[in-house]
Amino acid sequence: MEEHIVIIGNGISGVTAARHIRKLSDKKITIISAETDYFFSRTALMYVYMGHMTFEHTQPYENWFWKKNKINLKKGYVKHVETNKKTLVFENGETLVYDKLIIATGSKPNKFGWPGQDLEGVMGLYSKQDLESLEQHAPNHEVCKRAVIVGGGLIGIELAEMLNSRNIPVTFLVRETSFWNGILPEGESEMINSHIKNHHIDLRLNTNLKEIISDENGKVKSVIIEETGEEIPCQVVGLTAGVSPNIDFIKNSNIETNKGIKVNRFLETNIPDIFAIGDCAEQHEAIDQRPPIEAVWYTGRMMGETLAQTICGNKTAYKPGHWFNSAKFLDIEYQTYGWVHGLKGKPDYEKHFHWKHEDDTKCITIAFNKNTNVFLGINTFGIRMRHDTFDKWLTEKRDVDYVINHLTEANFDPEFYRHYETEILAAYKNQFQTV
Amino acid sequence: MNDKQNYSMSLAKPEANQLSAKQKAAVFIGVLGLFIFALAIFNVDFPNKTMFLTLSVALISAGVILFANSLYLSKLEGIKNDGVWFKSIASRGVLAWTIGLFLTGFYIVLYFFPRYLGLGSKGAENNGLIALFDPLSFLLSGRPASQWFVYGTLYTLAILIFGYKFILKYRHNRYQQLRTFSVMFFQLGFAFLIPEFMARLNESPDYNLPYYDIKSMWPLNYYLFDGWSINGFLSSGTLGFTLLIFGILSIFVISPFLTYKYGKRWYCSWVCGCGALAETAGDSFRQLSSKKLSAWKLERWLVHTVLVFSVIMTAAVVYTYLGSDPNKFWLTRNSFLLGVGVFLTLIFTLVFVFKRQELGKDAKYGAIGFFVIIAALFAMHYTGTSDKLFLVKSSSLRSAYGLYIGSIFSGVVGTGFYPILGNRVWCRFGCPMAAVLGFQQRLFSKFRITTNGGQCISCGNCSTYCEMGIDVRAYAQKGENIVRSSCVGCGICAAVCPRGVLKLENDSMEGRINPNEILLGNDVDLMDLVNKK
Numbered sequence: 001m002e003e004h005i006v007i008i009g010n011g012i013s014g015v016t017a018a019r020h021i022r023k024l025s026d027k028k029i030t031i032i033s034a035e036t037d038y039f040f041s042r043t044a045l046m047y048v049y050m051g052h053m054t055f056e057h058t059q060p061y062e063n064w065f066w067k068k069n070k071i072n073l074k075k076g077y078v079k080h081v082e083t084n085k086k087t088l089v090f091e092n093g094e095t096l097v098y099d100k101l102i103i104a105t106g107s108k109p110n111k112f113g114w115p116g117q118d119l120e121g122v123m124g125l126y127s128k129q130d131l132e133s134l135e136q137h138a139p140n141h142e143v144c145k146r147a148v149i150v151g152g153g154l155i156g157i158e159l160a161e162m163l164n165s166r167n168i169p170v171t172f173l174v175r176e177t178s179f180w181n182g183i184l185p186e187g188e189s190e191m192i193n194s195h196i197k198n199h200h201i202d203l204r205l206n207t208n209l210k211e212i213i214s215d216e217n218g219k220v221k222s223v224i225i226e227e228t229g230e231e232i233p234c235q236v237v238g239l240t241a242g243v244s245p246n247i248d249f250i251k252n253s254n255i256e257t258n259k260g261i262k263v264n265r266f267l268e269t270n271i272p273d274i275f276a277i278g279d280c281a282e283q284h285e286a287i288d289q290r291p292p293i294e295a296v297w298y299t300g301r302m303m304g305e306t307l308a309q310t311i312c313g314n315k316t317a318y319k320p321g322h323w324f325n326s327a328k329f330l331d332i333e334y335q336t337y338g339w340v341h342g343l344k345g346k347p348d349y350e351k352h353f354h355w356k357h358e359d360d361t362k363c364i365t366i367a368f369n370k371n372t373n374v375f376l377g378i379n380t381f382g383i384r385m386r387h388d389t390f391d392k393w394l395t396e397k398r399d400v401d402y403v404i405n406h407l408t409e410a411n412f413d414p415e416f417y418r419h420y421e422t423e424i425l426a427a428y429k430n431q432f433q434t435v
Numbered sequence: 436m437n438d439k440q441n442y443s444m445s446l447a448k449p450e451a452n453q454l455s456a457k458q459k460a461a462v463f464i465g466v467l468g469l470f471i472f473a474l475a476i477f478n479v480d481f482p483n484k485t486m487f488l489t490l491s492v493a494l495i496s497a498g499v500i501l502f503a504n505s506l507y508l509s510k511l512e513g514i515k516n517d518g519v520w521f522k523s524i525a526s527r528g529v530l531a532w533t534i535g536l537f538l539t540g541f542y543i544v545l546y547f548f549p550r551y552l553g554l555g556s557k558g559a560e561n562n563g564l565i566a567l568f569d570p571l572s573f574l575l576s577g578r579p580a581s582q583w584f585v586y587g588t589l590y591t592l593a594i595l596i597f598g599y600k601f602i603l604k605y606r607h608n609r610y611q612q613l614r615t616f617s618v619m620f621f622q623l624g625f626a627f628l629i630p631e632f633m634a635r636l637n638e639s640p641d642y643n644l645p646y647y648d649i650k651s652m653w654p655l656n657y658y659l660f661d662g663w664s665i666n667g668f669l670s671s672g673t674l675g676f677t678l679l680i681f682g683i684l685s686i687f688v689i690s691p692f693l694t695y696k697y698g699k700r701w702y703c704s705w706v707c708g709c710g711a712l713a714e715t716a717g718d719s720f721r722q723l724s725s726k727k728l729s730a731w732k733l734e735r736w737l738v739h740t741v742l743v744f745s746v747i748m749t750a751a752v753v754y755t756y757l758g759s760d761p762n763k764f765w766l767t768r769n770s771f772l773l774g775v776g777v778f779l780t781l782i783f784t785l786v787f788v789f790k791r792q793e794l795g796k797d798a799k800y801g802a803i804g805f806f807v808i809i810a811a812l813f814a815m816h817y818t819g820t821s822d823k824l825f826l827v828k829s830s831s832l833r834s835a836y837g838l839y840i841g842s843i844f845s846g847v848v849g850t851g852f853y854p855i856l857g858n859r860v861w862c863r864f865g866c867p868m869a870a871v872l873g874f875q876q877r878l879f880s881k882f883r884i885t886t887n888g889g890q891c892i893s894c895g896n897c898s899t900y901c902e903m904g905i906d907v908r909a910y911a912q913k914g915e916n917i918v919r920s921s922c923v924g925c926g927i928c929a930a931v932c933p934r935g936v937l938k939l940e941n942d943s944m945e946g947r948i949n950p951n952e953i954l955l956g957n958d959v960d961l962m963d964l965v966n967k968k
Contacts, residue, residue: 012893020952023952041892041893041894041895043892043893043894044892044893044894044895044896047894047895047896050516050517050518051516051517051518051519051520051521051522052514052516052517052519052520052896052899052931053520053894053895053896053899054520057895057898057899058894058895059895060893060895060908060909060912062727062728165517165518166518198511199511297892298889298890298892298956301889301954302889302954302956302957302958305952305953305954305957305961306957306958306961309961309965314964316958316961317958318958319958319960319961320956320957320958321955321956321957321958321959321962322956324888324889324890324956326890326892326934326935327934328933328934330511330513331511331512331513331514331607333933333934333935335890335934335935384887384935384938385935386887386888387887387888387889387890387955387956388887388888388955391888391955391956395959412885412887412935412938413938414608414609414610414926414929414930414938414939415610415926415938415939415940416609416610416613417608417609417610418609
């Protein structure tokens with residue numbers, strides 16, 4: 001009998017692991033999910049609400065794919081893991097025996113103990129169930145006359161865009177002095193502030209939530225602002241103040257956890273034959289400048305690719321290459337390669353070159369080491385860049401002059417788009433005349 | 436909204452999709468223009484046809500322009516797909532079916548019952564809708580209008596006004612704007628005006644030019660080598676001869692060269708009239724194309740069958756034509772058949788020697804297609820008499836092709852079903868030209884859609900909005916470039932991608948097709964180990 005690999009969670013991490021294990025072996029594979037029957041792209045949920053796609057479009061594989069590749073799908077909620085018996089216990093009492101277990105249960109939205117945070121109409125935006133709840137509470141601007149979003153990160157701005165697409169007025173409460181400025185350098189963050197406002201979203205910086213007020217039926221009626229005491233009537237409150245590992249179901253097992261499930265570089269937990277990947281895994285020690293918990297699509301996928309090797313006999317450490325990420329802030333695309341720091345954790349040696357286009361929708365920030373001039377990373381807004389090229393330059397440890405002078409090679413904008421390299425180069429020479 | 440297709444998963448209707456007052460007014464103005472056509476169809480005799488034709492065209496244009504302005508100009512530049520799947524017209528709702536039925540009906544009348552549009556039979560004067568277009572036709576070509584003139588005018592009008600709408604929709608994207616401008620130009624100039632002016636030339640006894648849209652190549656222009664067409668060219672002096680040579684060069688020299696350099700997009704989404712309508716008036720339906728693997732299989736069978744059919748039909752037509760007067764041409768029937776056979780065998784051999792790997796499993800089907808054609812050529816040789824081939828008249832083969840492929844497939848189904856099957860049904864499943872160009876694109880072209888390393892998040896916008904039904908995401912999420920014969924290079928996948936993952940470009944053939952197991956961004960040693968295996 002082939003070894004039975006059981007994966008809890010059918011997100012990008014678990015599914016990538018399953019696909020790669022299947023490519024490498026004939027092992028029996030079972031994927032468990034309580035959320036949906038089939039894998040879907042979580043990052044695309046917003047487009048279903050916005051009417052760009054149907055839910056079926058978010059599923060990267062046709063339904064026959066799983067049977068054809070002999071990947072068993074099981075719908076159910078795992079309540080408990082009996083590690084000594086290698087058995088999963090489901091909420092409905094069913095059990096399932098595994099030889100190797102991969103935990104890939106992802107995240108859940110953070111709640112910080114705000115009064116009223118469990119009222120009807122309060123939701124995060126993470127799961128398909130969250131989306132259904134949003135449809136129920138905010139189908140249009142007559143049912144939902146205003147929504148308040150708490151937390152200025154990537155999910156917050158996506159939720160704002162979603163509600164905006166249905167003409168639902170949005171008040172966006174952001175704790176920081178400027179949008180996402182823990183991560184983004186000042187100039188970029190300010191540009192996004194004004195872009196948000198241009199979309200008629202009521203952006204409130206330096207603003208915290210005090211409490212959520214209920215109506216007589218246990219539904220959201222309004223929120224109170226901490227700083228001013230202002231009451232904002234609303235029907236929906238979106239809590240988007242980050243996510244944390246979704247691991248409550250193993251808290252009573254002997255699998256070691258902190259915020260997430262503790263894993264070593266091989267993505268192994270403290271219990272033999274149990275692994276954790278994706279958002280729910282927490283590295284014992286952070287890998288270079290990465291946080292110990294990486295709740296990012298790409299890293300989840302890479303952990304899945306890596307772990308499949310280990311499971312199939314080629315023990316491989318999780319050793320990701322150069323950092324990269326991307327997002328879209330309403331109409332402005334964002335890509336990053338290497339490290340460019342905002343307010344949070346910017347090392348002393350990191351210096352920035354910043355260029356912004358006069359139309360206030362395009363800018364780049366290039367980080368370099370002020371002592372050695374080595375290129376550290378780039379953030380680009382409204383200009384697409386080639387992953388390949390920056391990955392190569394980071395590996396080659398190119399200096400900042402080289403990167404600025406060769407930006408054209410890295411451009412990935414569609415054909416016939418206007419190029420800005422000349423302007424960027426001029427601005428660079430202007431700012432750093434000594435270089 | 437159609438309740439059965441409540442894509443929003445919502446009980447209440449998403450409000451964002453209701454028309455504003457301005458948009459309602461625009462719809463009213465446009466419908467008013469169409470109403471004049473309706474009156475004409477029911478034989479209301481307008482006193483001043485020029486004025487009423489101008490009025491209706493102006494009203495229709497104004498309606499679409501005002502609607503587009505109100506839809507896009509009030510918003511910031513960016514992707515404008517909000518609520519697409521909540522709109523009845525764009526998600527196979529009641530409105531979509533109504534329009535689909537109306538268009539289908541229109542095509543059936545146009546192709547088979549033009550008298551209901553008012554075509555005067557046997558030299559009688561036109562009446563009804565066609566008569567309404569007489570003044571414009573006289574102005575351009577000096578002849579009364581025909582159903583084809585009415586159709587051509589409406590077709591061109593649709594491309595121009597919906598092209599305007601498309602340009603506004605993508606006003607942040609110069610690739611989209613330029614190629615839309617290009618199809619508008621080619622439609623107005625090459626497909627509409629030039630053939631009318633050529634008809635002017637025919638007033639002189641020196642010219643007898645057939646209707647000819649220079650940019651429309653064989654085999655899309657399947658009547659190019661019909662007897663009447665060749666006779667027309669050959670009896671029109673140097674100009675006629677030049678046009679015929681140009682027609683032959685376009686398919687055998689110009690198009691392979693441009694497709695090598697830029698992919699088939701240079702034709703399908705920059706020049707072609709079918710593509711022009713699909714990209715402009717059909718843009719609201721691009722998301723309806725099926726992305727299923729089964730649809731892809733059907734597509735490959737169907738489009739190549741049509742190509743084989745069109746090659747055999749054309750060979751038969753030319754064969755018969757050459758036989759009509761054996762002493763008239765230097766080319767004899769048998770040397771023609773031999774020439775076709777040698778040419779195809781040469782291509783077939785070269786492909787099999789140099790591109791076998793890339794063809795993979797499709798090589799078998801290619802071989803079947805090739806041998807069917809060769810067998811047909813032999814059959815022509817042995818069964819051909821002065822007017823019969825395979826014991827049927829070649830003219831029947833030609834009319835069968837014209838009826839089933841030229842009229843029913845490309846018109847009635849291809850355009851009539853826009854709101855149900857998507858805007859490129861013909862281009863994808865039926866167009867023999869697309870099959871030829873696609874073959875070149877897959878094997879001998881610098882064009883590809885480059886996938887940007889590991890940046891794909893599998894969201895599926897690219898696949899959803901691919902009018903050709905290519906599952907773009909399936910490639911992008913593997914970090915693999917998209918090199919597909921059906922890709923018309925419209926560039927919408929790259930436009931709607933929220934992460935900047937896709938770029939249409941022409942680069943070297945080397946490494947164009949690059950399937951990856953592990954994507955960029957992961958451990959370099961692991962990538963080396965797995966990808967170079």
